[in-house]
Amino acid sequence: MNVISCSFSLEHNLYETMSCLQRCSKQEELKQIHARMLKTGLMQDSYVITKFLSFCISSTSSDFLPYAQIVFDGCDRPDTFLWNLMIRGFSCSDEPERSLLLYQRMLCSSAPHNAYTFPSLLKACSNLSAFEETTQIHAQITKLGYENDVYAVNSLINSYAVTGNFKLAHLLFDRIPEPDDVSWNSVIKDMNKEALQLFHEMQNSDVEPDNVSLANALSACAQLGALEQGKWIHSYLNKTRIRMDSVLGCVLIDMYAKCGEMEEALEVFKNIKKKSVQAWTALISGYAYHGHGREAISKFMEMQKMGIKPNVITFTAVLTACSYTGLVEEGKLIFYSMERDYNLKPTIEHYGCIVDLLGRAGLLDEAKRFIQEMPLKPNAVIWGALLKACRIHKNIELGEEIGEILIAIDPYHGGRYVHKANIHAMGKKWDKAAETRRLMKEQGVAKVPGCSTISLEGTTHEFLAGDRSHPEIEKIQSKWRIMRRKLEENGYVPELEDILLDLVDDDEREAIVHQHSEKLAITYGLIKSKPGTVIRIMKNLRVCKDCHKVTKLISKIYKRDIVMRDRTRFHHFRDGKCSCGDYW
DNA sequence: TTAGGGTTAG
Known part of the structure; x- marks a missing residue:
């Protein structure tokens, strides 16, 4: 074989392999491509490895990422680009902690940092709500001289905001000479009242709000119940050139539903061309807390007819709807179908919905049995739902028993003491009620004022x-x-x-x-x-x-x-x- | 290659 034909065949192999990769959707196929790359010597080429790993981490298939890790681990001295690629791949996965583990390994390797390393690392921290790790990476950023890199700083602001450290987030924001739209959006998040104020400040600055800014502001309106401001943002959105994307559609539905305007929420929903599972879920949740159980179930059925598969949150929404409307049998059927028909394992939230459903309906013994038999360890929320049911249905004996359990699990939660004291008082056991309130004072737990x-x-x-x-x-x-x-x-x-x-x-x-x-x-x-x-x-x-x-x-x-x-x-x-x- | 936005029981 002469040099020319050899190079041709390598090139041909590369072309073939890349086009196979584009079409690959199963791990089995991925393995075959990998094997062929090893056989043909393509795996020696750093360009090819990069392409292969990039494909794995950007794939929607979740089992490609662990495969990428195996291939990566087999690489001899990966360069900074490859380290960054893998850190980024895990940062948005189900296991963001793997990004941090990779970073520890990277620090021991010979590959140096670059500016691209930090944003993904901090995204992993945000997804883990990891404050400690954020501060450690912050220290690294300062030490290595990236404190003026707008990507690194914006990522830090976001991590601090997500972990609830608004003061730190603000401090960093104030130090940026020229904050861009991402800086603004990062600092605005999670702040409700302040968020709307900052949104207006942002409009007065030179930075144009984009669809992320509007989504943040609408979420704040939803949480605050600020209908007028929400409507204003909706009309602003229609006036500007900002494209109504799937996230905006979803938060608009949520905003109208949480501000009491179900009809408007439905109107927005109808106008969305491609309805995501989140949009359906936002609508169903709206029906749930407005007490329209039948509509919620009907939308739940309709979405499936349209080929949209409900996720765990959709189930929480539809079960809540059943619980609020007293649709006991329907709720139970839907709950038991989760694993059987949808391959979704019920989480503690779903068990909570059923306890609430049974409890509200007065089926206290069944609710208690359900808790005793559930495969997950009941938490304070589960017991709290049963305690609330005891109050509604005036079962003092059971209520007192659960009150004890709750305070043992959750001794710093004011509401628990209030409920327990109220149960005692309901049975006219004033001394026990007074004792509970004394205990609450002693623990320094405050009652939230109405x-x-x-x-x-x-x-x-x-x-x-x-x-x-x-x-x-x-x-x-x-x-x-x-x-x-x-x-x-x-x-x-x-x-x-x-x-x-x-x-x-x-x-x-x-x-x-x-x-x-x-x-x-x-x-x-x-x-x-x-x-x-x-x-x-x-x-x-x-x-x-x-x-x-x-x-x-x-x-x-x-x-x-x-x-x-x-x-x-x-x-x-x-x-x-x-x-x-x-x-x- | 890099940063920011979605639905969740009590």
């Missing part, structure tokens, strides 16, 4: 339970006195069950219940808004029985639709009724 907000003409007004700091508190209280008379004329008797303190008499309990934050916010809403407009309230905790009763009556007496988002779900009040059907 807080409601109402948005009026773009301004958000915040009310805390028993709070007298609002500038118009006198007006609010005098209006409430009038409202209360009207309520009583319409048959209102206070529900004092949720106020389970051993106070001397009902008057004191009433005084407490009538200062609940949602009552203050609704009263203010009635004073400040025009007749006929919808009153929208956001509450940080679950709505209490008395407030729920009062709001139903107000919706009838004052002919107002009232939409209330509490900690877990929506209540739409209209003409004396609530969309939750008093099942919450």
